[in-house]
Amino acid sequence: MEKTYYRAIARTDTARPDSALTLAGGWCWFDEVEMIRRDADPEIIPATHLPEDVMIRLCSARAPLAGLALDAPRIMGILNVTPDSFSDGGQFDLEDAAVARALELRQNGADILDIGGESTRPGAEEVPEDEEISRTAPVIAALRQIDFDAPISIDTRKALVADQALESGADMLNDVSAMEFDPAMVEVAQVSGMPICLMHAQGLPGDMQDDPRYSDVLLDVYDYLEDRIALAEAHGIERANIIADPGIGFGKTLQHNLALIRGLSLFHGLGCSLLLGASRKRFIGTISQTEEADQRMPGTLAVTLAGLAQGVQIHRVHDVAEIAQGVRLWDAITRGYSEEGGR
Known part of the structure; x- marks a missing residue:
């Protein structure tokens, strides 16, 4: 089965929809995703249509790095x-x-x-x-x-x-x-x-x-x-x-x-x-x-x-x-x- 890749279309605008998801627990949000396959044209899909495991990986806050929180650059x-x-x-x-x-x-x-x-x-x-x-x-x-x-x-x-x-x-x-x-x-x-x-x-x-x-x-x-x-x-x-x-x-x-x-x-x-x-x-x-x-x-x-x-x-x-x-x-x-x- 052909592999599918999901690229969150990251945004930082203050006009954030209620349905938007937080990207990696940080400062960006997304409500659309680019769905990519190697042998097909990319598609834009709503973030709510993501597979659950992909959504978890995209949204989960990242662990601190040597004690440094990563919710800021x-x-x-x-x-x-x-x-x-x-x-x-x-x-x-x-x-x-x-x-x-x-x-x-x-x-x-x-x-x-x-x-x-x-x-x-x-x-x-x-x-x-x-x-x-x-x-x-x-x-x-x-x-x-x-x-x-x-x-x-x-x-x-x-x-x-x-x-x-x-x-x-x-x-x-x-x-x-x-x-x-x-x-x-x-x-x-x-x-x-x-x-x-x-x-x-x-x-x-x-x-x-x-x-x-x-x-x-x-x-x-x-x-x-x-x-x-x-x-x-x-x-x-x-x-x-x-x-x-x-x-x-x-x-x-x-x-x-x-x-x-x-x-x-x-x-x-x-x-x-x-x-x-x-x-x-x-x-x-x-x-x-x-x-x-x-x-x-x-x-x-x-x-x-x-x-x-x-x-x-x-x-x-x-x-x-x-x-x-x-x-x-x-x-x-x-x-x-x-x-x-x-x-």
Whole structure:
């Protein structure tokens, strides 16, 4: 039987019908759904016509992430302790500089800190485990020693690196290979009970941009993530502890990236919180004619706002202060603002 996909048509307008459903327990609502099949034209149906199991997955509030409620947008600040990341390599690869940058990101509005010791930019080479550990674990330990007050995520494909990061005080795993690069990551996530982000990527960093192809990028990425989530659950990892990331820029052309961003609300059907990581990516530079990666903040904000409009809960960005300001304004316009308490 042909598979059917359901994409909630997310809205944020204050004129919300009584019959509307809340999307993922967040700030968006929907009363219509795009019903998609691979070999047929899409149809628009009333949300009330959804199968019950699909409705539950689309509407259920997502579990808190390392203590953070996800009924409001969350900003994940990027801290690359690498010499070769695509836009900030070598800036924070010394421990003191990394700690100072972490504190700055937190002060600027980061709800979560994502620390990575291996570049996964197109063309990047693999970093040995011991070197990746020496870059990341001491920074995490140093932050915990000074009572850094935000959750810390370890951005790694390797189980041993993840395990050492957790021992040093990390609260979350972020695996761009969705536990394929190192199958032992499944055990680390299961035993630790920590949240894990599973991301889609086609190919490895060394070759992922050579000639990426899909039958239907939106549906292919959805199917992949659905399969990886099923594998995680089969190994005892609770769905509430899984975050899904469509992997913007990882084995995708510019048009693939745009198709995924347009269809982001489909991924709520996975029943997980969602992470969007488009910060400073090359497609932003191409469209905006901005060659230097560190000059792509306005384009990153535009993509972030597109994600907010579709209910994406976590936004992984470099330019935390600027994106946080944009998110606060969007939130005030969308959900209201009071001088006494902010929102």
